[in-house]
Amino acid sequence: MSLMIKNTINFIDLFFGYLVSAVMHILLYIFCAVCVFSATSFVVAIPFERGFSLSELDKLEILVLISFVFVTVRFFKRNVLEEFTFWLCLKRYAFISSFTVILFLALNCVFLMVLLSEKGEIGRSDLFEYLDLKYFLFSSVYIFILYAFAPLPTLAWFQNFKDDVKEDIRKSEGEEKNTQSTPDQSDFYTDSEGKTKADSVNIDAADLGSVHGDSSEAASFNSDKK
Structure with a gap:
């Protein structure tokens, strides 16, 4: 009887554990997808707020867009060269985008709290205050993080150093085994x-x-x- 109760409790625990894990994974993937869409659309769409025309862009906005396209293509190309799977590449890109969005939202909340303490109240227009500054700040951080976290090949001298360390460890382990196996003379x-x-x-x-x-x-x- 007690064994049956234990098996039932274990089955219920596993059922709800798998269910909660699946739900949380789905929510996490949805959140990351929203962050990726928000980050890319913010970088690409804000310069065209007055219309989708290249004449509306200034030189700094054109530089940001070119840099973003270059860094994004470089990120995916580096993943392919380092033989990462496409799914792992997407996960890395989603993690970077989510981190940048969360950091930007946190800083924006701090800005709104300071603004609220000064004015006593905030309106909808306050959310779009200093929009150009926020755009360039977010875009610069986002591009820098994408550039920094692209996978790179291991340097030759560092790889040789790692091989030497492994060889020394292997030799020391072999000497210890020989010492233990040698009889006392x-x-x-x-x-x-x-x-x-x-x-x-x-x-x-x-x-x-x-x-x-x-x-x-x-x-x-x-x-x-x-």
Whole structure:
């Protein structure tokens, strides 16, 4: 009966554990997808707020857009060169985008709190205050993080250093194994003929000889008395 109760509790625990894990993974993927869409649309769409025309863009906005396209293409190309799977590449890109969006929202909340303490109240128009500054700040941080976290090949000298360290560790482990497997030579000696014998055998033989010597002396003493 107790075994049946334990199995039932274990089944219920596993069922709800898998269910909650699946729901949280789905919510996490949705959140990351929203962050990726928000980050890319913010960088690309804000310069065209007055219309989708290149004449509306200034030189700094054009530089930001070109830099964003270049860094994004470089990020995915580096992942392909380092043989990362497409799914892992998307996860890395989503993580970077989510981190940048969360950081930007946190800083924006701090700005709104400071603005609220100064004015006493904030309106909808305050959310779009200093929009150009927020745009360039977010775009610069986002592009910098994408550029910094693109996978890079391992440097040759660093790879050689890692190989040398591994080789030294392998050698030290081999020496320790040889030391442990080598028998203790303190109980062995080499006689005049070059043969190796145990000291314990030598000691026992010496003790046995001394016993025989004592017995022979005792026998000779008794014969002399007679």
